[in-house]
Amino acid sequence: MKDNQAKYPQLRFKGFTDPWDQRKLGKMGYTFTGLSGKTKEDFGHGNAKFVTYMNVFSSPVSNSEIVENVEVDSKQHQVEYGDVFFTTSSETPQEVGMSSVWLETAENIYLNSFCFGYHPMVEFDPYYLAFMLRSPVIRKKFMLLAQGISRYNISKNKVMEMLVPVPEIVEQQKIGSFFKQLDDTITLHQRKLAKLKELKQGYLQKLFPKNGSKFPQLRFAGFADDWEQRKLSDIATLNARIGWQNLRTSEFLESGDYMLITGTNFHDGTVDYSTVHYVEKNRYEQDTKIQVENGSILITKDGTLGKVALVQGLNMPATLNAGVFNVKIKDPETIDVDYVYQYLAAPFLMKYANAKSTGGTIKHLNQNILIDFPVLLPRKREQVKLAELLNGLDNTITLHQRKLEKLQELKKGYLQKMFC
Structure with missing residues (x-):
């Protein structure tokens, strides 16, 4: 019975019933x-x-x-x-x-x-x-x-x-054509995604001043003021969990009322809340400076340096484990958090982090180095316009990324069911 079942795929095109x-x-x-x-x-x-x-x-x-x-x-x-x-x-x-x-x-x-x-x-x-x-x-x-x-x-x-x-050649042709079309669609989405990412990189090169200039190469109409350079510590507070407070793995909980975010929980600028652990209340309350809220910007300080995420959609108390800086804008009236996030997520910080990091195999980004990271700032209204453009591109990239992932999962499922 088992050998007989192995000759029939789980999923077939209509009209084909012969054993393979x-x-x-x-x-x-x-x-x-x-x-x-x-x-x-x-x-x-x-x-x-x-x-x-x-x-x-x-x-x-x-x-x-x-x-x-x-x-x-x-x-x-x-x-x-x-x-x-x-x-x-x-x-x-x-x-x-x-x-x-x-x-x-x-x-x-x-x-x-x-x-x-x-x-x-x-x-x-x-x-x-x-x-x-x-x-x-x-x-x-x-x-x-x-x-x-x-x-x-x-x-x-x-x-x-x-x-x-x-199977018979006619059924082979149906299956081959189906997977070719699916692969072509996946390739098309991969190319669109690559072009969108290239477009964003092009904007990042032109929308921010370079080589000590006070003016970017590309600018929205109506803006002509000089940009100013500020240290990150001038516009934001930076805090991380100190050594004696570091959590042990045994303190990580699978569920709870207080979320624990680590560097492994965020990628592509967002925190994946489905992958986080939790901690007891006393651990959450241990240091108010590393308590995370919507609008916090997170930066990894160990291992993969300079990875950045903007906290959004957080609906419960959250804190950080070691290895992540909690960055909070001091004056949201004059500094747009979305702009600062986009600036920190651009290649400037990664280059700075890799150049300034310490350590051997495992690199570290010390706070006394990060506080001096130079941030270029236009006026608030221009910050908002730039952030809106780059956020819109990010949303489009994320949409195409999700479509691509769904197609790849679809292909994976068909490969599982259409062969025996």
């Missing part, structure tokens, strides 16, 4: 090796190309542009349309045997020496093959083949013994 064959890869094609007999001097020039390891590792369908130069060599095996490439080793068993299908017809294209190739001798829809080999059911089989301790390897002979699902 389970066939060995080695019975349907042959393997070939990547580049051999080469030295370092042979690469980086020549009229031939080779498909890189990262090209194979990164995507179920190889990118024809991610190739590198090598001299033409008749002794090497030229790859063909529909060939499958497999990585032979990795640092983890989860990443060994990653596959990618080549869908180009150009000549003098070889495979890198850290992968092996597979040429199907039976009819496969190439996109079906690409996504089937990346499906969870097949990836689990590759992980079981991984051998090693510090680095894991697979035997191509063992891979050729692997059983894979082979």
